[in-house]
Amino acid sequence: MPNKDKSKNIIELENVVVYLNDRMVLDDINMAIPYGCVTAVIGPNGAGKTTLLRSILGIIKPSSGKISVFGKSPEHLGKDRNRIAYVPQIRSVDMTFPIRAKEAVMMGRYPTLGLFSKPSKEDYKIVEEVMEQVDITSIADKPLSKLSGGQVQRVFIARALAANPELLFLDEPTNGVDQLHSSNFYELLKILKKENMTIIIVSHDVGVIANYVDAVACINKKLFLHSVPKAINGQVLSEMYGCDAVIFNHGEIPHMVVCKDK
C-alpha cells in the first residue's frame, strides 16, 4: 500500500504521560504500531486503555511525550481524520435517539461527503454493502431503540466501515453484548483483517481476543508487554493485574485471570 505519510508506523507513542484530574493514568508509554497490524490493547478496568485510545485520537492531550498518527500530531490531523473510524462502547451511546439503523450507518459517509452535499447513489450502495458485510440488512429500517446490544454494535461497526477507513478503533466491542453476538464479532474480525486496515481493539476479554490479533499490548498505567499474543504468560498477567494470578489455559493463550486469595 503506497504510503504518503511521513512515518513508517501508523501510530507512534514516545514517552507519553497522561494525567486526568491530577491522577496519573498513563506512565511513560512507548509504542509503535505498523501499518496493517491488528492490535489488541488489554488490561483490567481503570488501566488507562480508553485513555490511551482517546490520547491517540486527540481527545485528550498528554501531559508530556509525543504521539503521532499518520506521521502527524493528533491535534493537527485535519482532513486525515477522514481516514480514521471509531466504534464506541455501546453503553456510551444514546439509544433513545430517533434514528434507524441504516441512517446511523450512512453517518459514516458524512465526513467524506463534506458540508453541503447530500448522499449520492454511490453512498447508498456503499451503505448497503457494509450492512451486508456485518449482516444487518434485515434490520436496516429498525430504530436503534428496538435493537439489541449486539445488533447496535454491528450498526456502529457498519458505520465505521462505511467511512472506508485505514485506521479502525474498537472500544470494548464485546462489552454489553450477548454471547452469540460476541462470537459473531470475532468471526467478523477475521473478515475485517483481510481489508488491510490497521485495527486497534481495546478489550478486557484477555484470552479470547488474543487468538484473533497480530499483536497484544498489555496496559495497566504502564505498558507491560507489546508483542505477539504467544508472549502473554502468567508472569506478565500477574504483573499487569497486580496480583498472584491463576491462569486457565485454553490452548496456547491464557484464557482467564483470577486473583488468588492472599
Place this chain on the structure above:
Amino acid sequence: MGIFEYAFMQRALIASIIIGVLCSVIGVYVVLRGMSFIGAGIAHASFGGVALGYLLNVNPLFSAIVFSGLTALCIGKIARRKVIKEDTAVGIFFSATMAFGVLCIGLLKGYNIDLMSYLFGSILAVSNEDIYLIAGVACVVLPCIFLFFKELKFVSFDPEVAEIMGLPVNWLYYCLLVLISLTIVASMKLVGIVLASALLITPAASAYQFAEDFKTMMIISVVLGLVSCIGGLILSYYLNTASGATIVMLSTTMFFISVLFSPKKNYIKRLIAMIKK
C-alpha cells in the same frame, strides 16, 4: 374568520406561523441534546438585552439578539473548557443577565415600557418592524438548519465519534447556540421571555413520543408547533388571555395527550388490558 380582519391579528398570525415553525425545528435539537436549561437561560439573557436596548435607545429586539447571542457563546465557551459544568454556567449567566436587565429598567425611570408584554407576550405588541425581524431570523435559521442538516444530526446523536471522524463539532455547537438565541428573540413578542423556552421544548417532546426517525420527529414537531401557536393565538383573542401562556398551555395539553397515546409507552393498551382483568 372575522378576527383576522384586524391588522394586529394578521401580524400576530404571520408571527405565529413563523415562530411555530422556528421553535419546533430548533426544539428538536434542544430536546434530543438535553439543552432545555440553556434555552431558558438564553431567554432570560434576552431580557437583559431588551432592557439594554431601551437604555441605549436602539431597537430592543436587535440588542436582545446581540446580547443573548453573546451570552450563549460565553456559556458554550465556558462549558467546552470544562471550567464549570454546563448547567452551572447557564445558571450563573441566566441570573446575572436577568439582574442586569432589572438594573437597566430601574435606570429608565420615566420611560413607559410595556414590560408585561415582553415578559409574557401579547398579540397586540407585534409591530410591522417586528414581523420583518422575525422573518429575517427565519431566513437565517432555516437555511442554516437545511444546509447543515446531516452534520447537526450526527453531532446531536454521537458528538464524540463525529469529532473523531472529522466533523467540526465545536463550530456546529456554537452555531446551534446562536440559532437558539435568534429563535428565542424572534418568539419574544408573541410568547414572552418567561415562556419562550417552553415553546422550544414542548412540540418537540410531543413529537418524540411518535417518531422513530429524526426527520419524522421534526415534521411532527412542526405540525404540533403550528397548531399550538395558531390555535393558542385564536384562543387568547377570544378568552382575552396572555398569548404566550395560552399557546404554551395548548402545547402542553397536546404533550400530555401525545404521551397518553404514545406507541412507545402504550399506556392506553395497558389500561385496557388492566380493565379487562
